[in-house]
Amino acid sequence: MLLLNPGPVTLSARVRQALQGPDLCHREPEFSALQDEIRARLLAVYGLAPAEWTAVLLTGSGTAALEAMLTTLVPRGGHLLVVENGVYGERLARIAELHAIRCTRVTHTWGAALDHARIAAALGADPGITHLAAVHHETTTGRLNDLGPLAALCRRHAVRLLVDAVSSFGGEPIECHTWDLAACAATANKCLHGIPGAAFVVVRRADLAAAAQPPRTLYLDLAGYARAQEAGGTPFTQSVQAFYALAEALRELEDAGGWAVRHAHYRFLARIVRDGLQGLGLEPLLEADASSVVLGAYRLAPGLDYRTLHDGLKARGFVIYAGQGELARTLFRISTMGALTEADMHRLVDAVAALRR
Numbered sequence: 001m002l003l004l005n006p007g008p009v010t011l012s013a014r015v016r017q018a019l020q021g022p023d024l025c026h027r028e029p030e031f032s033a034l035q036d037e038i039r040a041r042l043l044a045v046y047g048l049a050p051a052e053w054t055a056v057l058l059t060g061s062g063t064a065a066l067e068a069m070l071t072t073l074v075p076r077g078g079h080l081l082v083v084e085n086g087v088y089g090e091r092l093a094r095i096a097e098l099h100a101i102r103c104t105r106v107t108h109t110w111g112a113a114l115d116h117a118r119i120a121a122a123l124g125a126d127p128g129i130t131h132l133a134a135v136h137h138e139t140t141t142g143r144l145n146d147l148g149p150l151a152a153l154c155r156r157h158a159v160r161l162l163v164d165a166v167s168s169f170g171g172e173p174i175e176c177h178t179w180d181l182a183a184c185a186a187t188a189n190k191c192l193h194g195i196p197g198a199a200f201v202v203v204r205r206a207d208l209a210a211a212a213q214p215p216r217t218l219y220l221d222l223a224g225y226a227r228a229q230e231a232g233g234t235p236f237t238q239s240v241q242a243f244y245a246l247a248e249a250l251r252e253l254e255d256a257g258g259w260a261v262r263h264a265h266y267r268f269l270a271r272i273v274r275d276g277l278q279g280l281g282l283e284p285l286l287e288a289d290a291s292s293v294v295l296g297a298y299r300l301a302p303g304l305d306y307r308t309l310h311d312g313l314k315a316r317g318f319v320i321y322a323g324q325g326e327l328a329r330t331l332f333r334i335s336t337m338g339a340l341t342e343a344d345m346h347r348l349v350d351a352v353a354a355l356r357r
């Protein structure tokens with residue numbers, strides 16, 4: 001079965017093999033070495049200097065990393081502006097609300113491009129805003145939000161930028177340095193090709209040093225994790241097997257040539273899917289240059305409901321993904337993350353063609 005949903009992804013044989021690593025106690029030096037390697041490799045993905053940045057590892061899904069990032073880095077008395085154009089932007093605001101973090105939203109229609117004029121106006125209207133949170137790749141629709149202009153606005157207003165990079169880290173360009181990010185949060189089991197259970201925040205040391213004290217949560221206190229991990233330890237039991245898989249996935253990414261090569265591969269696969277589906281009368285939601293290379297959203301056609309498409313493809317060895325919320329009735333999504341090949345994508349298009357006949 002090939003997974004074409006946006007994580008967890010189809011594993012390579014190499015990553016699957018790594019799951020068979022030896023039993024390991026998280027208080028032993030072998031665990032420290034594993035954790036150190038992952039943290040160093042995560043920074044190396046985008047060439048970040050360890051003197052300025054640190055990667056903090058958590059056991060949990062991508063949402064755990066997002067919640068840790070927001071609750072740790074927005075101080076008491078801080079004010080967060082959340083930019084929303086899909087499910088995951090809404091989730092960022094929901095996290096802030098649940099933790100009583102003062103939060104203002106700039107909402108957009110799901111799938112719409114970010115309206116930088118409205119975001120600038122919101123920042124100008126309230127000089128008390130300290131942080132801005134945005135989703136890089138909004139997996140709801142496949143839109144890759146343009147973070148360059150957003151970063152420039154943040155700089156102009158002296159606001160720190162927090163990014164949900166859960167479905168872009170390792171597969172899309174993330175200019176942590178140029179964009180002067182405070183932090184970005186992501187997970188092992190999307191573009192990095194690991195398994196679910198390990199998530200992380202890449203954070204600028206200066207922003208972490210200014211973190212909320214005392215912490216808002218015990219388990220998601222990023223500063224506490226960072227302190228323990230710098231000393232080779234961990235505050236709580238980590239998912240050792242998920243760490244084995246992530247370490248191997250990061251070695252595999254490096255051996256393959258790094259994020260830019262993976263990006264080019266995803267682009268190539270996405271193109272096959274896009275052209276193939278369009279040839280069958282299934283239209284993409286977004287222009288190719290507005291969409292990530294990680295995932296594409298397509299409109300269901302008359303006479304082809306999601307159930308039929310999903311079940312027919314599953315019977316042929318592919319798991320696709322429905323639209324979220326209101327979009328469930330009109331869209332389906334195909335992700336090209338994971339250990340997938342050109343031949344897999346041609347077989348997928350053939351399988352859709354068989355269902356269209």
Ligand SMILES: *Cc1c(COP(=O)(O)O)cnc(C)c1O
Nearest residue numbers: 061062063088137139164166167
């Ligand atoms: C997958 C995803 C998440 C988090 O999902 P989890 O199920 O918690 O791993 C968050 N944001 C985006 C953009 C995602 O694609």
